[in-house]
Amino acid sequence: MPVTHIRMDNRLIHGQILVSWNSALNIDHLIVTNDKVAEDPMQVTLLKAVTPIGVKVSVLPIKECVEYCLSPEAEEENIFVITKFPEDGLALIENGLSIDTLNLGNQAFVRGAKKLSNSVYLTEEGVKALKKIHEKGINLTCRMLPKDSKSEFWPVIEKNFPE
Amino acid sequence: MIGIVLISHGGLAAGLRDAAEMITGEIDQLECISLQPMDDIDQLVDRIQEAVKKVDVGEGALLLVDLFGASPFNACGRLALAQQDRYELVTGMNLPMLVELVVQREGLTIKEASQIAFEAGKSGVSRLSDKI
Numbered sequence: 001m002p003v004t005h006i007r008m009d010n011r012l013i014h015g016q017i018l019v020s021w022n023s024a025l026n027i028d029h030l031i032v033t034n035d036k037v038a039e040d041p042m043q044v045t046l047l048k049a050v051t052p053i054g055v056k057v058s059v060l061p062i063k064e065c066v067e068y069c070l071s072p073e074a075e076e077e078n079i080f081v082i083t084k085f086p087e088d089g090l091a092l093i094e095n096g097l098s099i100d101t102l103n104l105g106n107q108a109f110v111r112g113a114k115k116l117s118n119s120v121y122l123t124e125e126g127v128k129a130l131k132k133i134h135e136k137g138i139n140l141t142c143r144m145l146p147k148d149s150k151s152e153f154w155p156v157i158e159k160n161f162p163e
Numbered sequence: 164m165i166g167i168v169l170i171s172h173g174g175l176a177a178g179l180r181d182a183a184e185m186i187t188g189e190i191d192q193l194e195c196i197s198l199q200p201m202d203d204i205d206q207l208v209d210r211i212q213e214a215v216k217k218v219d220v221g222e223g224a225l226l227l228v229d230l231f232g233a234s235p236f237n238a239c240g241r242l243a244l245a246q247q248d249r250y251e252l253v254t255g256m257n258l259p260m261l262v263e264l265v266v267q268r269e270g271l272t273i274k275e276a277s278q279i280a281f282e283a284g285k286s287g288v289s290r291l292s293d294k295i
Contacts, residue, residue: 011204015172015233046240050232108203119200144200 002074003097006081008089009105012037013047013057013082016105016145022052024146027080029056033065033092034084062088066095086122086129093136101139104130104153114160119144127161130154164269165276166192166218169256170211170228170235173197176256183261190265192218198235207238215242215250223249223273225264225280227256251277259287 004025009017012032021027030051037043038061051057056077060068065081068074082105083089089102106119113121120142122130134140134154142153167190169176176195184190194214198207215224226243228235231254243252251273253260263283268276 011234012237013232014237015230018232019230042241042244045244046237049240050236052232106200108206109201110203115201121201 002077003069003079003081003099005103006083006089006092006097006099006101007103007105008083008086008107010084010108011106012084013050017080017082018050018052020145020147021080022055025078025080027055027078029058029074029077029079031065031068031079031081032057032059032083033062033081034088035061037084038064062091063095066092066097069097086126086133090129090132093133093138099138101141101150102133104140104142105144116156116160117142117144122157122161124161127157130157164192164220165222165271165273166194166215166220166224167261167264167268168194168196168211168214168218168224168226169261170196170207170226170239171198171256172229172233172235173199175229179256179258179261182258183265186258186262187265192220193265194218196235204234204238207234208241211238211242219249223251225273225276226250226252227260227280228252228254229256230254249273253277253280253284255284257284257287260284263287 032047038059044059047059048057104120107121109121113123115121140153141150169179174197176197180195194217196210196214218224226239236254239252243250260280260283264280267279
């Protein structure tokens with residue numbers, strides 16, 4: 001399985017990824033995937049500028065990310081995928097990427113969002129996407145850093161957003 | 164005179180200012196921004212732009228951040244790339260870098276100031292056993 005981790009994190013590539021996750025997982029390809037980000041040349045330039053030694057960085061729209069991860073080229077790699085929102089995570093799965101766990105990294109506070117941890121605030125829309133992910137039998141975790149618990153996070157989300 | 168904005172994870176920026184002012188006295192045209200776990204990165208970009216407006220009197224501003232590739236760096240990057248003649252971004256901010264900059268900043272262009280910050284930051288790291 002080339003994709004070892006999928007993280008939903010508004011901050012995309014940042015300190016926690018470059019320092020903590022990179023050393024814990026020995027990443028050799030970081031793929032940032034979000035349709036809007038992939039269309040913004042300045043953001044793509046910046047994301048590629050921070051490539052640590054030995055790590056390849058790609059910025060791809062969701063569909064191309066899935067196509068790449070399923071390609072023979074990806075088989076030899078240890079890929080860490082970063083999406084911006086839960087909706088992106090769901091789109092990866094719906095476009096055919098299979099993985100057993102999706103992780104919530106940072107989700108910033110936005111209007112109407114509810115606090116689930118110090119760095120994860122979710123909106124009703126985000127929870128809808130996470131529910132669909134959960135219903136597909138995929139585990140959800142909430143790990144800002146590699147040392148954080150891998151316990152299933154869906155019950156916490158459900159408790160905070162009762163129907 | 165060029166302005167300075169310090170942007171860090173947590174309270175490092177304000178702490179660095181506090182430390183530098185013990186050495187140089189009160190520092191003008193300087194703003195500090197702290198990134199907290201819950202903060203939205205788009206808002207961080209707005210806060211940086213506001214701070215830059217406050218310190219830039221027409222000669223530009225130097226943006227100092229704590230860690231290459233991290234969120235404060237990413238948030239400044241867009242501004243620094245868009246107006247390269249006016250803003251420079253230097254990473255790995257430390258006390259030698261800031262005090263050297265503050266002491267020398269009068270009359271410097273943004274490019275010169277960034278070079279001084281860069282050199283002072285690097286040469287400010289040393290090991291005692293290499294010095295004796």
